[in-house]
Amino acid sequence: MDLSLFELGILINDIHDERPNYSLLKYQCYWFIYTVISLVEMLWIDKLNEKKANHLSPKEYLPQQQLGTWRNLPIIALDLQLVQRVVSKYQAKREEEFSLVNVLPISIYLYLT
Numbered sequence: 001m002d003l004s005l006f007e008l009g010i011l012i013n014d015i016h017d018e019r020p021n022y023s024l025l026k027y028q029c030y031w032f033i034y035t036v037i038s039l040v041e042m043l044w045i046d047k048l049n050e051k052k053a054n055h056l057s058p059k060e061y062l063p064q065q066q067l068g069t070w071r072n073l074p075i076i077a078l079d080l081q082l083v084q085r086v087v088s089k090y091q092a093k094r095e096e097e098f099s100l101v102n103v104l105p106i107s108i109y110l111y112l113t
Contacts (some may be wrong), residue, residue: 003044007094011039014089018082038078039086 015035019027 003040006097008040010093010097011043011086011090012036014086014093015039017089018086035078035083035086039083039090042083043087043090 015032019032022028
């Protein structure tokens with residue numbers, strides 16, 4: 001399944017809703033974009049890829065560890081509980097939004113106009 005801009009918007013909004021307040025030492029822009037990229041990888045990268053399936057990333061076996069710093073600001077690893085909440089909210093919101101869309105075949109559209 002391909003990632004659409006609409007789906008990315010839903011995901012980004014759900015992440016923002018989980019941590020709406022900026023925190024210089026924990027929930028800053030680096031945390032936000034790292035969370036977005038990690039969730040995009042988790043939801044859209046082929047999970048059957050053997051190389052990825054047999055390799056654990058540091059975020060999986062060291063989930064609460066600091067990933068590094070930028071100008072002495074810590075870049076914090078993902079909170080797995082937050083990830084689970086965002087994924088479930090994203091999936092529910094996606095289904096809700098897509099249920100609102102009605103697609104008409106082109107022939108019906110031309111007939112109606």
